[in-house]
Amino acid sequence: xxxxxxxxxxLQLLQNDSKQTNKELSNxxxxxxxxxxxxxxxxENNGVINKYVALVKKEKVEKSFVAFCHIKLSQHIQExxxxxxxxxxxLTEVLECHHISGxxxxxxKVMVKDMEAFREFMVEKLTNINHIGSTxxxxxxxxxxxxxxxxx
Amino acid sequence: xxxxxxxxxxLQLLQNDSKQTNKELSNxxxxxxxxxxxxxxxxENNGVINKYVALVKKEKVEKSFVAFCHIKLSQHIQExxxxxxxxxxxLTEVLECHHISGxxxxxxKVMVKDMEAFREFMVEKLTNINHIGSTxxxxxxxxxxxxxxxxx
DNA sequence: AGTGAAAGTCAACTGTA
DNA sequence: TACAGTTGACTTTCACT
Numbered sequence: 001x002x003x004x005x006x007x008x009x010x011l012q013l014l015q016n017d018s019k020q021t022n023k024e025l026s027n028x029x030x031x032x033x034x035x036x037x038x039x040x041x042x043x044e045n046n047g048v049i050n051k052y053v054a055l056v057k058k059e060k061v062e063k064s065f066v067a068f069c070h071i072k073l074s075q076h077i078q079e080x081x082x083x084x085x086x087x088x089x090x091l092t093e094v095l096e097c098h099h100i101s102g103x104x105x106x107x108x109k110v111m112v113k114d115m116e117a118f119r120e121f122m123v124e125k126l127t128n129i130n131h132i133g134s135t136x137x138x139x140x141x142x143x144x145x146x147x148x149x150x151x152x
Numbered sequence: 153x154x155x156x157x158x159x160x161x162x163l164q165l166l167q168n169d170s171k172q173t174n175k176e177l178s179n180x181x182x183x184x185x186x187x188x189x190x191x192x193x194x195x196e197n198n199g200v201i202n203k204y205v206a207l208v209k210k211e212k213v214e215k216s217f218v219a220f221c222h223i224k225l226s227q228h229i230q231e232x233x234x235x236x237x238x239x240x241x242x243l244t245e246v247l248e249c250h251h252i253s254g255x256x257x258x259x260x261k262v263m264v265k266d267m268e269a270f271r272e273f274m275v276e277k278l279t280n281i282n283h284i285g286s287t288x289x290x291x292x293x294x295x296x297x298x299x300x301x302x303x304x
Numbered sequence: 305a306g307t308g309a310a311a312g313t314c315a316a317c318t319g320t321a
Numbered sequence: 322t323a324c325a326g327t328t329g330a331c332t333t334t335c336a337c338t
Contacts, residue, residue: 054203063303097295141252144250174315
């Protein structure tokens, strides 16, 4: 689907706060409540809006330690790739896993309590996955920017 | 604040779908509607739930190209650091910027339309920021896993 | 695509245990 | 900390422009 200026503004507003009422949105967009309602439904039905979620502050739930892990597989046999991707997806500590270009095959975003929890995660979970060749971890010192809002 | 089993379950539910009604949540948690309401308010007031947002599918808004950029500063003078972090934060294409340990200083998550848009971003925006020493980019070939839900 | 008004549903507040 | 009942506000539908 295509987006006019109002759709774009609406998506930006909803990406920053999905708990606004249609009335509030209608004021910001100079539209009627019903028009806002129908535009939102259209965005939902077309799969543009994937889902609505609550974002939790990691510091409040003892998950302040974030690390990015590079992973190289030992061999790039399809069977190994499929199995690795399946197993890594099942790890709750892994919030993101990207297959990437470059020296390593994968980049993982891992969230745990502290360095000790990260050590445990590496030893007991990640490196227990078969076919991993090598890993290289980077620790997040500070979070400069972090948003889920895609610029439209 | 501390969390009992119900709080944890509630946070998981809301992190996956924040549009459920309190009645639906009350069924899943075997609790009354009011109890659910009060628990949610407590989580919001304590800052555990940071905000509610709509998640947009990047493929639907022509932002299918994701890259991770390593960045090294030319010098680690505080003034340079502050200015770099400020300028990079203002770039809408940069969804995340992490100050990290290791060979490079920063890891950025960048989202644009395609490789050509990425080239433009690099040439016209990113490398125009002062005090950047070197960069190294990795392109996302496929997204194996991506969630905003922190395991509680 | 847009609007205003009607109908149904929910969030939010009150009382009480 | 939990519950049930009340009320105003909201979402959703409908008839119409």
